[in-house]
Amino acid sequence: MKKVFLKKSIIQSTLFSITISIFMITMVLMLFFGKTFWEKESVKLEYDLLTIALDVKQTIDSNLHLIPSRQDDVNILPRTQQMVKLDKVVKPLLQEKRPYSVAYYDLEFGWMVSEGKQIESVETILVDLHGASEIKVLNYDYITLVSVPVQLEKGLKGYVWAYATKSEFELGPFTGYSISFSLLFLSIGIIIILIQKFMKEIQHQLEEFSESIVHPETNLSWNSHGLPELEPVLDKIKGYTQELSAINEELGASQRRFTQIMEGISDGLFSIDREWRLLFYNDVAKKYFDKSDEELKMKNILEIFPSFSNTVTYQYIAEVFLTAEPAYFEADGMMTSERIFHTSIYPFEEGITVFFRDITEQRQQQHEMARLERLNLVGQMAAGISHEIRNPLTTVKGFLQLRGIKVTDPDEKEYNDLMISEIDRANTIISEFLSLAKDNMGSTQEQDINQIIYRIFPMIQADANNGNKDLILNLNPLPSLWLNENEIRQLLLNFVRNALEVTPQGGCVIIQTYEDRNNVVLAVKDQGCGIPEEIRDKIGTPFFTTKESGTGLGIAISMGIAHRHNAELTFDTGDQGTTFKVIFKRRNILGKKDEGELS
Numbered sequence: 175m176k177k178v179f180l181k182k183s184i185i186q187s188t189l190f191s192i193t194i195s196i197f198m199i200t201m202v203l204m205l206f207f208g209k210t211f212w213e214k215e216s217v218k219l220e221y222d223l224l225t226i227a228l229d230v231k232q233t234i235d236s237n238l239h240l241i242p243s244r245q246d247d248v249n250i251l252p253r254t255q256q257m258v259k260l261d262k263v264v265k266p267l268l269q270e271k272r273p274y275s276v277a278y279y280d281l282e283f284g285w286m287v288s289e290g291k292q293i294e295s296v297e298t299i300l301v302d303l304h305g306a307s308e309i310k311v312l313n314y315d316y317i318t319l320v321s322v323p324v325q326l327e328k329g330l331k332g333y334v335w336a337y338a339t340k341s342e343f344e345l346g347p348f349t350g351y352s353i354s355f356s357l358l359f360l361s362i363g364i365i366i367i368l369i370q371k372f373m374k375e376i377q378h379q380l381e382e383f384s385e386s387i388v389h390p391e392t393n394l395s396w397n398s399h400g401l402p403e404l405e406p407v408l409d410k411i412k413g414y415t416q417e418l419s420a421i422n423e424e425l426g427a428s429q430r431r432f433t434q435i436m437e438g439i440s441d442g443l444f445s446i447d448r449e450w451r452l453l454f455y456n457d458v459a460k461k462y463f464d465k466s467d468e469e470l471k472m473k474n475i476l477e478i479f480p481s482f483s484n485t486v487t488y489q490y491i492a493e494v495f496l497t498a499e500p501a502y503f504e505a506d507g508m509m510t511s512e513r514i515f516h517t518s519i520y521p522f523e524e525g526i527t528v529f530f531r532d533i534t535e536q537r538q539q540q541h542e543m544a545r546l547e548r549l550n551l552v553g554q555m556a557a558g559i560s561h562e563i564r565n566p567l568t569t570v571k572g573f574l575q576l577r578g579i580k581v582t583d584p585d586e587k588e589y590n591d592l593m594i595s596e597i598d599r600a601n602t603i604i605s606e607f608l609s610l611a612k613d614n615m616g617s618t619q620e621q622d623i624n625q626i627i628y629r630i631f632p633m634i635q636a637d638a639n640n641g642n643k644d645l646i647l648n649l650n651p652l653p654s655l656w657l658n659e660n661e662i663r664q665l666l667l668n669f670v671r672n673a674l675e676v677t678p679q680g681g682c683v684i685i686q687t688y689e690d691r692n693n694v695v696l697a698v699k700d701q702g703c704g705i706p707e708e709i710r711d712k713i714g715t716p717f718f719t720t721k722e723s724g725t726g727l728g729i730a731i732s733m734g735i736a737h738r739h740n741a742e743l744t745f746d747t748g749d750q751g752t753t754f755k756v757i758f759k760r761r762n763i764l765g766k767k768d769e770g771e772l773s
Contacts, residue, residue, distance in 0.1 A: 189369065189373045200362055223320035224320045224336070226274055226336040227336035230267070230268060230322075233267050234334060235324065237263075238324070238326075238331070241331075242256065243282060257283065274290070275336070276289050278332060278334055279296070279300075279333045282331065291339060293317070293319075303321055307323050307325065309321065309323070317338070321333050322334045442459040442462055442530045445525055445528070446525050448524070448525055450475050451474050451475070453524075453525065463479075486503070487517055487530075490517070490519055494521050494526050495521070495526065500521065501517075503516075504516050516531045516533050518530075567597050571598075574593055574594050578590045620656055620657075621654055621659065622652060623652060626659055626662050627666065631645075631647065634666075634671075637671065638683065645670070647686075648687075649685070655739075656739075662735070664735065665731075665756065666685075666698075670685065672729070673698050673752075677700045678702075683699065684697075685697075686698075693757050696756040696758070697754070699752070702751050702752060704747045743755070
């Protein structure tokens with residue numbers, strides 16, 4: 175609070191104004207009284223000089239008969255002797271002690287007799303007098319002179335001059351003047367110091383008063399005796415402060431409760447004003463924003479996320495701003511198009527509040543459940559009809575084999591063998607149907623999936639060599655898993671053979687195993703042209719295939735195998751090829767097998 179007073183205090187401003195005012199008034203008084211003083215001193219000087227001159231004239235008048243004249247001597251004396259005689263008579267008349275110098279100028283002899291300082295410019299004085307027969311005062315830069323004429327019956331005899339040089343005149347008055355004004359300045363300084371002292375005391379009282387308001391908990395001893403006028407003000411302010419403190423405390427508690435509620439909501443939440451600036455967001459929303467508080471708070475969301483203007487959410491928010499009606503929808507993209515959100519938008523006076531829930535996994539689970547239902551339906555169909563179909567096929571195949579022994583015609587034998595191969599193909603499809611119908615994997619053993627790959631490698635390598643393609647293994651050390659080896663072999667064969675079919679000659683297929691966040695991953699990567707976007711959602715659908723001779727059951731069966739092993743099947747595809755991944759979850763790793771889950 176003290177810094178506030180030092181920065182711009184009315185006390186300091188008042189003290190400064192008083193000091194400047196006193197200084198200016200003093201200067202004006204000095205100029206005014208100084209001028210008056212010097213005028214008064216000049217008049218006094220002229221009066222003193224006149225008094226002295228008249229006194230000397232009276233003395234000379236009474237002794238005028240002693241002053242020589244040219245007519246007194248019959249024989250005219252030389253000028254030098256005349257001057258000596260004149261000095262001898264007049265000088266004693268001038269020697270009486272006086273404060274200023276005096277002189278007698280004889281017009282007849284043209285000679286001056288003086289007592290005191292000499293006059294330098296006698297000619298100038300005589301010119302200015304013009305033979306005047308009256309008293310005159312002459313002021314020059316260096317001297318002030320009063321001239322009194324000495325008259326004879328026959329005319330003007332000479333002049334008595336009383337004069338003072340500037341140094342003689344100014345020294346005394348200036349000393350007195352300086353002392354007077356020094357005392358005046360000293361008095362003014364003392365007054366200013368006393369005013370400053372009183373002002374500082376007032377300032378100190380105001381600072382204490384302010385501290386008692388701003389920090390009542392640390393300054394409770396403000397003494398109101400110094401400024402009793404402020405005591406009612408302090409009491410009033412304290413009352414307002416206590417009320418405001420209670421309101422702030424209640425508001426803070428309410429805000430904390432609100433924040434706790436908002437942070438406890440599992441959904442993402444954020445509010446923006448009509449300028450699209452972020453007013454509030456909870457931790458869930460901040461996680462999706464992936465920005466710091468400095469980058470988010472009160473920043474325009476369109477500037478933080480330029481791509482947000484291309485989302486469906488942006489369009490709904492803009493519509494809610496226009497209509498002031500709530501909106502509810504599901505759409506891809508909040509800050510990213512890779513996720514699906516259920517979003518609710520509610521308007522309020524200053525802006526809107528957005529609640530959003532990530533339902534990506536929920537939708538994926540729904541799609542997976544739909545796919546599993548389709549597989550289950552196919553499996554149930556397979557289980558129901560496989561027995562009825564296999565029995566007649568087995569009978570037909572037996573008779574064809576007997577007939578093949580007896581047939582000698584090459585064409586008929588070829589037709590006979592073709593029918594047998596087609597029956598075998600039908601049996602293979604029926605076996606695959608039965609695989610879809612399985613709801614458990616049978617017996618499992620703890621084993622290293624890398625060893626299963628090594629055992630099947632010679633067979634799949636032969637397939638690769640036949641097509642002039644390479645098969646590369648990139649296997650890393652892994653923990654043991656609970657696996658059904660036959661099913662894993664079937665899954666691996668399905669993926670590798672699909673990969674070899676789409677990989678061009680001279681290309682390669684990579685089989686890779688590794689750990690990712692405590693999960694075991696089996697990946698098969700081809701060098702094909704990728705899966706077209708329009709059919710990616712259909713991958714794994716029974717009987718869906720892009721191959722002329724395919725059944726559309728290979729990936730569906732592999733997905734069933736992965737599901738029975740508590741694994742997740744995913745794929746990444748692009749222009750450079752496709753990678754199918756089977757991710758075995760942590761609970762399937764040795765030592766974490768769930769009781770009753772695997773058998």
